Amino acid sequence: MKVLVIGLGGVTNGGKTTLAKRLRKQLPNCSILSQDDFFKPECEVEIDEHGFKQYDVLDALYMEEMVTSIHSWMKNPTGSSVSTAESKSTPVNLKSTEEVHILIAEGFLLYNYEPLNEVWDRRYFLTIPYEECKRRRSTRVYQPADPPGYFDGHVWPMYLKHKREMEENKNNIGMVYIIFKYIKIIKSSDFCKSLYFSRIFLAFMQQC
Numbered sequence: 001m002k003v004l005v006i007g008l009g010g011v012t013n014g015g016k017t018t019l020a021k022r023l024r025k026q027l028p029n030c031s032i033l034s035q036d037d038f039f040k041p042e043c044e045v046e047i048d049e050h051g052f053k054q055y056d057v058l059d060a061l062y063m064e065e066m067v068t069s070i071h072s073w074m075k076n077p078t079g080s081s082v083s084t085a086e087s088k089s090t091p092v093n094l095k096s097t098e099e100v101h102i103l104i105a106e107g108f109l110l111y112n113y114e115p116l117n118e119v120w121d122r123r124y125f126l127t128i129p130y131e132e133c134k135r136r137r138s139t140r141v142y143q144p145a146d147p148p149g150y151f152d153g154h155v156w157p158m159y160l161k162h163k164r165e166m167e168e169n170k171n172n173i174g175m176v177y178i179i180f181k182y183i184k185i186i187k188s189s190d191f192c193k194s195l196y197f198s199r200i201f202l203a204f205m206q207q208c
């Protein structure tokens, strides 16, 4: 049995969850693990001098638990106690006859946490421009909801900081950046049916 751990990281509202769910429909034995499921409760999240809750930092997340969950899935993808959503369909023809199990770990802060760096078989980083990100974020309701000024005062500066750190640490080796234009083209040519992203993944798996 082969296990593949795919990182789908990148900016908030970049479309990570949407893409992960669409890929799961097309890939065999595919589960999703969401970093958002590892957020600490609100009372444990720090507040800065402007009154902004510091959600967009590693300290806001139970990262050790996330690593443990990924490792336990890798050891036992079918019987793992990891609470991942599983795919129901397996409409894909793989070259290899060996059974392949895929975990897509999706989240906004995947590549700045050292213990996770070794788990990725493939890593993707979704980016969208500031304006588009701000627009999409304004349509979302988090719990707690973003207070006024939160995007510019916390979310976007933290995104830039973490992206810079990731690149400076050379943690982005082997990373595939999926940029906005790409996503836009795919969406306008029917993102779902074109299966373009699925094909990228399948190409990788056929190489394995």
Ligand SMILES: Nc1ncnc2c1ncn2[C@@H]1O[C@H](COP(=O)(O)OP(=O)(O)OP(=O)(O)O)[C@@H](O)[C@H]1O
Pocket (backbone or CB within 6 Å): 011, 012, 013, 014, 015, 016, 017, 018, 019, 036, 107, 108, 136, 139, 183, 184, 187, 191
């Ligand atoms: N390819 C796309 N084109 C346009 N809008 C998209 C696309 N993918 C997702 N969206 C929209 O962007 C918003 C965020 O999508 P999604 O929840 O998948 O992002 P995310 O990266 O998982 O965000 P977060 O990490 O903040 O939860 C949603 O409103 C979704 O409908």
Ligand SMILES: NC(=O)c1ccc[n+]([C@@H]2O[C@H](CO)[C@@H](O)[C@H]2O)c1
Pocket (backbone or CB within 6 Å): 012, 036, 039, 055, 056, 108, 142, 143, 144, 155
């Ligand atoms: N899931 C949560 O508890 C929570 C609460 C407040 C804000 N967020 C936001 O989620 C995004 C990542 O998906 C981050 O940008 C957080 O600001 C999450």
